[in-house]
Amino acid sequence: MRESTIMKIHYGTALAAVALVAVHILMRLTTGFVESLEYENVLANYKFVPYAAMLELILILLAVHGFNGLRVILLELKQGRMYEKAVSYGCLVAMFGLIAYGSNTIIRTNMGMT
Amino acid sequence: MTNDENKEGIGGMANPRRYGIERVAYLLMRLSGLGLLAYFVAHIYETSNILRGQVGWNEFLELTQTTGGHIFLAIVIGMCVFHTVNGVRVMLGHGGVGVGKPARPDYPYDPASQNYRHKIGIYSAIVLAAVAMMYGLAVMFGE
Numbered sequence: 001m002r003e004s005t006i007m008k009i010h011y012g013t014a015l016a017a018v019a020l021v022a023v024h025i026l027m028r029l030t031t032g033f034v035e036s037l038e039y040e041n042v043l044a045n046y047k048f049v050p051y052a053a054m055l056e057l058i059l060i061l062l063a064v065h066g067f068n069g070l071r072v073i074l075l076e077l078k079q080g081r082m083y084e085k086a087v088s089y090g091c092l093v094a095m096f097g098l099i100a101y102g103s104n105t106i107i108r109t110n111m112g113m114t
Numbered sequence: 115m116t117n118d119e120n121k122e123g124i125g126g127m128a129n130p131r132r133y134g135i136e137r138v139a140y141l142l143m144r145l146s147g148l149g150l151l152a153y154f155v156a157h158i159y160e161t162s163n164i165l166r167g168q169v170g171w172n173e174f175l176e177l178t179q180t181t182g183g184h185i186f187l188a189i190v191i192g193m194c195v196f197h198t199v200n201g202v203r204v205m206l207g208h209g210g211v212g213v214g215k216p217a218r219p220d221y222p223y224d225p226a227s228q229n230y231r232h233k234i235g236i237y238s239a240i241v242l243a244a245v246a247m248m249y250g251l252a253v254m255f256g257e
Contacts, residue, residue: 011205014198018198033253033254039171039172042161042164042171059158062154066150066151067151069151070147070148073144073148077123077124098154098155101158101162102158102161102162104162105161105162108165109164109165114166
C-alpha cells in the first residue's frame with residue numbers, strides 16, 4: 001500500500017477515535033467515576049449492544065492507529081529492505097493479535113459468557 | 115565526518131535542544147504515542163479481567179484504583195490530550211493550513227512553516243494537557 005494512503009488511514013482513524021473515545025470517557029462520568037467501574041455497571045455496558053459495537057470500533061481504530069504509529073517511529077530510526085518488512089509485518093501481526101484478544105473480551109462478555 | 119559518525123540514532127531523534135519548540139513537540143508526540151500504545155495494550159488486558167467474573171474484576175480494580183493508579187491515569191490523560199491537540203495541528207500543517215505562503219528563501223532563512231500559528235498550537239496542546247490532567251485528578255480524587 002502507498003505511504004500516502006497509509007497516512008490518510010492514520011489520520012482518519014485518529015479523528016474517528018477521538019470522537020468515540022470522548023463518548024467512552026463521558027460514559028465513565030455519567031455516574032460517579034468509582035461507581036461506573038463497579039462490576040455490574042461495566043457488565044451492563046458490555047451487554048448494551050450499541051455500546052459494545054462502539055468499543056469494538058474503538059479497539060480496531062486505536063489498534064490500527066497505534067501500531068501504524070509504532071511502525072512509523074521504528075522506520076524513522078532505521079531503514080533497510082529486510083528491517084522495513086520485519087517492522088511492517090511485525091506491527092501488522094501485533095495489531096491483529098490485539099484486536100483478536102480485545103474482541104474476545106467484548107464478544108464473550110456481551111453474550112454473557114463470564 | 116564519515117557517514118557512521120553522522121548517525122546520532124535515537125539520541126539525535128530525542129535531542130530537544132535544537133530547532134526550538136517544534137522539536138520538543140516532535141519528541142513529545144512520539145513519547146506520548148508510545149506511552150498511549152503501551153497503556154492501550156495494558157487497558158485491553160485489564161478489561162479482559164471481566165471474563166474472570168466479579169471476584170477477578172474486583173481483584174484487578176484493587177490494583178488500579180490506588181493513589182499511584184490515579185496519578186498514572188492522570189499522566190495518561192495528559193499524554194492523550196497533548197497527542198490529540200498536537201496531532202490535529204500536524205494534520206492541519208500537512209494539509210497546508212497555517213504554514214504560510216511559498217516565498218523566495220532570503221537570509222536568515224526562517225522556515226515559513228515554523229511560524230507563530232503553529233507555535234501557539236504547540237503551547238496550547240501543552241496547556242490543555244495540563245488542564246485535563248488537573249481535571250482528571252479532581253474527578254479521581256474527588257470521590
